[in-house]
Amino acid sequence: MPIHCPPSLLVSLSLWILWCFMMPTHCLPYHKTSPCTLTQKTALCSKRKLSSVPLDLPNSIEELHLNHNNIQTLQDHSLSRYTSLHTLSCADNSLMTLGSKVFDNSTNLTNLNLAANKLHHGYQETSLALAMLSRLKVIDLSENQLEDQMATVLLQNMTSLEYLNLSRNLLLRLDENSFSNLHNLKELDLQRNMLFELDQAFDHMHKLQRLNLAFNYLPCLVDFEMTQLLVLNASHNALEWFITNQDLQEPFQLETLDLTDNNLLFFPFLPTQSRLRNLHLSQNRLSFYEHLEENAAYTNLTTSVQFYNLKGNGSNVTAQLWDESLHGDISSLDLLDLSGNQVGYLPLGFISKMPSLTRLRMRTNCLTVFNLTQEKLPRTLYELDLSNNRLTAIHADQGSLRELANLSYLNLSYNYMESLPSKIFSSLSSLSSVDISFNSIGICLHHKRGGNVGEEDQSDCVVWRYINSLKQLYLSGCNLQMLPSSAFTGTPLVHLELSNNPELLFEPSSMTELTGTLHYLGMGNTGFRDFDFSPLHHLKSLNIARNSLTQLPASLQSLELGLLDLRDNKLITLSSRQANTLALNLKTLFLSGNTFDCCHLDWFQTLKGAKGLSIMDREDISCQDLTSRTHRVDCLNSRLDSPICGGSEEESVYWYILLVIVPVFSLVGISIIFILTFNPRMLPKTIKQKCWKPTSY
Numbered sequence: 001m002p003i004h005c006p007p008s009l010l011v012s013l014s015l016w017i018l019w020c021f022m023m024p025t026h027c028l029p030y031h032k033t034s035p036c037t038l039t040q041k042t043a044l045c046s047k048r049k050l051s052s053v054p055l056d057l058p059n060s061i062e063e064l065h066l067n068h069n070n071i072q073t074l075q076d077h078s079l080s081r082y083t084s085l086h087t088l089s090c091a092d093n094s095l096m097t098l099g100s101k102v103f104d105n106s107t108n109l110t111n112l113n114l115a116a117n118k119l120h121h122g123y124q125e126t127s128l129a130l131a132m133l134s135r136l137k138v139i140d141l142s143e144n145q146l147e148d149q150m151a152t153v154l155l156q157n158m159t160s161l162e163y164l165n166l167s168r169n170l171l172l173r174l175d176e177n178s179f180s181n182l183h184n185l186k187e188l189d190l191q192r193n194m195l196f197e198l199d200q201a202f203d204h205m206h207k208l209q210r211l212n213l214a215f216n217y218l219p220c221l222v223d224f225e226m227t228q229l230l231v232l233n234a235s236h237n238a239l240e241w242f243i244t245n246q247d248l249q250e251p252f253q254l255e256t257l258d259l260t261d262n263n264l265l266f267f268p269f270l271p272t273q274s275r276l277r278n279l280h281l282s283q284n285r286l287s288f289y290e291h292l293e294e295n296a297a298y299t300n301l302t303t304s305v306q307f308y309n310l311k312g313n314g315s316n317v318t319a320q321l322w323d324e325s326l327h328g329d330i331s332s333l334d335l336l337d338l339s340g341n342q343v344g345y346l347p348l349g350f351i352s353k354m355p356s357l358t359r360l361r362m363r364t365n366c367l368t369v370f371n372l373t374q375e376k377l378p379r380t381l382y383e384l385d386l387s388n389n390r391l392t393a394i395h396a397d398q399g400s401l402r403e404l405a406n407l408s409y410l411n412l413s414y415n416y417m418e419s420l421p422s423k424i425f426s427s428l429s430s431l432s433s434v435d436i437s438f439n440s441i442g443i444c445l446h447h448k449r450g451g452n453v454g455e456e457d458q459s460d461c462v463v464w465r466y467i468n469s470l471k472q473l474y475l476s477g478c479n480l481q482m483l484p485s486s487a488f489t490g491t492p493l494v495h496l497e498l499s500n501n502p503e504l505l506f507e508p509s510s511m512t513e514l515t516g517t518l519h520y521l522g523m524g525n526t527g528f529r530d531f532d533f534s535p536l537h538h539l540k541s542l543n544i545a546r547n548s549l550t551q552l553p554a555s556l557q558s559l560e561l562g563l564l565d566l567r568d569n570k571l572i573t574l575s576s577r578q579a580n581t582l583a584l585n586l587k588t589l590f591l592s593g594n595t596f597d598c599c600h601l602d603w604f605q606t607l608k609g610a611k612g613l614s615i616m617d618r619e620d621i622s623c624q625d626l627t628s629r630t631h632r633v634d635c636l637n638s639r640l641d642s643p644i645c646g647g648s649e650e651e652s653v654y655w656y657i658l659l660v661i662v663p664v665f666s667l668v669g670i671s672i673i674f675i676l677t678f679n680p681r682m683l684p685k686t687i688k689q690k691c692w693k694p695t696s697y
Contacts, residue, residue, distance in 0.1 A: 035048040035049075036048065038058070041061050042061065042064075043061045044065050046066065046089075047068045049069060049070060051071060052075065052078065062087065063089075066089065067090065067091045067092055068093070071090065072093070072095060073096060073097055074097075076099035076100070076101040076102055076104075077104070077105075078099070078102060079106055080105045083108070084108060086109055086110050087112075089113035091113050094117060095114060096117075096118050097121060097126055099125070100128040100129050103130075103132045109133050109136060110135055111137065111138045111139075115140045115165070116142070117143075118145065119154070120147070120150055123153055124153060127157075130154060130158060136161060137161065137163065138163040139161060140165040141166055142168050143167070143169065146166065146169040147170050148171055152177060155182060156181060157181065159182070161184060162185060162186045163188075164185055164187070164189070165189040166188075166193070167212070173196065173198075173199070174190075175199040176201060176204070179202070185207060185208055186209050186210065187209065187210040190212060190216070191212045191216070192214070192215040193215075193216055194217060195217060196216070196219065202226060206228055208228065209228065209230045210231045211229060213232070214235045215236045216236075217238055218234065218238065219237075219238050219239065220240055220243075221241070221242050221243070223245050225244065227253060227271075229254050231255065231256045232254060233256075234257075234258065234262070235258045235262070236260065239259060239263060239264060240262075240264065241269075242259055243268070244269055244270060244328065246269065251274065251275065252274045252276075253275060255275055256280075257270075259279075259280060260281070261282070264285065267288070267327050268327070269327060270329060271328050273329055277332055278334060279330070279336050280335075281336075281338050283341075284341050288344075288346070288347050330353055330354050331355065333354045333356065336357060338362050339361050339365070340363070340365075341365055342365065343367065345367065346375065351376065351377060351378070356380055357378050357380060358383065359382070360383065360384050361383070362385060362386055362389070364387075364388040364389070366389065366390055367386060368389075368390045369394075371395040372395065372400040372401065372404070373395060376403075377403065377404060377407075379403055379406060381406060381407055382406045382407055384411070387413040387415070389414075389415055391416060392415075392417060393419065393458075394412070394417065394420055401424065401427040402427070404428055408433065408469075410425075410435070411434075412435065413436060413439070414439075417440070418460055419459055419460050420436075422458075422461065423457070425464070425470070426464075426466060426467050431467060434472070434473055436462070436478065437497070437500075438477040438500075440478065440479050441461065441462055442461035442462070443461055443480065443484060443487050444459065444462060445461075445482075445484045464487060465486075465491060468491070468492070471494045471495065473495070473497070474497040475498055476498065476501070477500040478501060479501065483498070483506050483507060485507045486509060486513055488514055494517055495520040496511075496514070496518060499523060499524035499525055499543060500525050502526065503527060504526045511536065514536065515537065515538070516538060519539060519541065520540065520541040523543060523544050524547070525547065526547065528547060532555050533555040539561065540560070541563040541564075542559075543565040544565065545566060545567040549571060551571065552571070552578050556578075556582075562587045562588065563587065563589075564588075565590040566590060568592075570594065571591075571596065572596060572597050572600075573597050575603065576603060579604075579606040582610075583606055583613060587612060587614065591618075592617040592620035596623040596633060598624060598636065599625070599645035601636065618634055621633040621634065
């Protein structure tokens with residue numbers, strides 16, 4: 001029977017055929033056998049063991065990712081079909097060269113990633129290919145073993161670039177010819193090369209805003225005058241000096257300066273007009289020398305230093321070791337990090353020059369005394385880190401503490417303090433986190449209402465009551481003897497660390513005020529034997545490591561813990577009930593350092609099979625068998641064999657054999673004795689026949 005199509009269907013079919021004739025690539029289906037994955041107009045072809053660019057992709061793709069393949073050359077015209085391509089990534093392919101005509105039809109390409117290849121082999125031909133990319137904005141040439149001249153050749157005609165990554169190459173020295181045509185560059189990454197000299201390499205790059213020079217070998221940055229720069233990272237070099245051109249009238253736009261891990265001896269000479277917000281100076285040898293002349297132990301010393309040939313004109317400049325006019329404008333600083341230096345004091349008025357400072361980090365220095373009254377810390381300060389110094393005292397009065405109304409984080413740990421103003425912390429209205437670990441500071445038994453903090457109010461204990469803002473408190477290693485009743489009344493602690501106080505005694509109601517707020521409790525190495533955890537029904541994390549516990553506290557079964565640390569105790573086993581309870585809620589568990597019984601590990605199988613529970617030190621958990629041999633618990637089968645526990649089926653067979661052999665030998669012995677008793681001549685006769693033999697002579 002003939003089939004008649006409706007006129008509308010015939011018209012639609014005709015139009016479809018005409019469209020496919022004019023635009024064939026839109027009608028052909030994508031080959032299912034292709035190794036790539038298509039996501040809209042992005043082709044994902046990474047890690048497919050490809051040796052060339054796939055030719056069966058849709059012509060309309062805009063992004064092509066070919067990372068981690070085996071492509072050694074991008075052949076001419078291998079990308080000619082993909083005229084809409086704006087992103088091409090060929091990282092980690094062992095690429096040695098790019099065909100000079102490979103980008104002839106890639107006029108829309110703006111982003112090119114060639115990182116982790118071997119372009120040092122064919123860099124000259126590759127440079128001809130890159131010269132065709134008139135719209136390229138971003139290129140990554142990192143980790144290609146490029147030397148100075150190679151990089152210059154590759155980049156000589158790339159005038160449209162805005163971002164350039166040359167990190168992890170072999171660059172030694174840069175001069176005015178290295179980036180001569182990169183007038184539009186905004187970000188340059190040169191980290192992890194071997195740079196030791198920069199000779200006017202960036203003078204013409206007036207749009208450069210971010211420069212990364214980290215992990216090189218630069219000895220100094222002198223006469224720095226890149227006023228347009230926003231971020232400069234020169235960390236992890238060998239810098240001894242950082243000196244800006246302070247004669248410039250134009251204000252510097254620099255917001256972040258990172259000089260971490262260098263050899264700076266002096267505070268950097270910053271611009272006289274600056275917007276600097278973040279100054280990172282940690283891990284240097286920086287100090288202040290204003291008091292050097294006052295030290296009678298040193299004679300014939302000067303308080304000035306001479307800088308020769310700073311501008312190459314043979315003149316010299318003499319500067320005082322501390323001169324605010326030379327050290328520049330620090331009025332906009334938000335963060336000052338001086339950690340890991342040799343600072344023994346701060347010059348008078350130094351901090352007052354930073355009225356916007358919010359974070360002051362001075363851990364691991366040589367401070368002996370810190371006077372909050374003299375230093376006049378700004379009201380904006382919310383983080384103060386003075387940990388790991390040589391502090392023996394903190395001086396403060398009520399007025400200076402009132403000025404610190406925004407201070408939220410205070411770290412005084414790892415010092416030598418034995419006394420503090422007893423109500424110093426209760427006078428800080430916004431204090432959220434305090435760490436005084438490893439100082440000999442106790443907890444006051446009684447709270448005295450009223451009164452002001454003064455210089456004479458020094459005490460060997462601190463009041464922790466009625467600090468409404470305090471959430472985190474670290475008292476580890478403070479030689480605490482007693483945790484008194486209601487020690488934290490009116491203080492809604494969420495995190496309390498009491499570890500490393502081995503002689504600490506807990507009064508029964510010492511934590512009753514924390515039942516509704518406490519989430520983390522650290523009681524490692526406190527020597528406790530029994531403690532009722534059941535009132536702390538909001539507790540989520542508990543550290544009771546290093547306490548010589550022989551059994552798990554029964555009160556833990558009433559908690560819904562997410563983390564439990566039981567390391568380095570004397571636990572032998574856990575009951576099935578305890579294991580099942582812990583398995584319900586625990587997410588993280590530490591168990592190593594205990595000597596468990598290898599013959600009673602059913603609890604371990606329960607915990608190991610619990611869904612969502614990670615036993616973090618599982619490979620380090622050990623147990624002992626009946627012969628005191630040590631085994632890794634994770635290597636034992638769930639059903640233990642006879643050599644370990646002496647209770648399996650194989651051992652029962654040995655016992656049966658032993659039970660049979662003993663009576664048999666006993667019966668044979670008795671028979672021999674019986675025969676020899678009634679026939680005593682048999683034995684000598686037998687011995688004579690078997691053993692006596694005539695000699696040959």
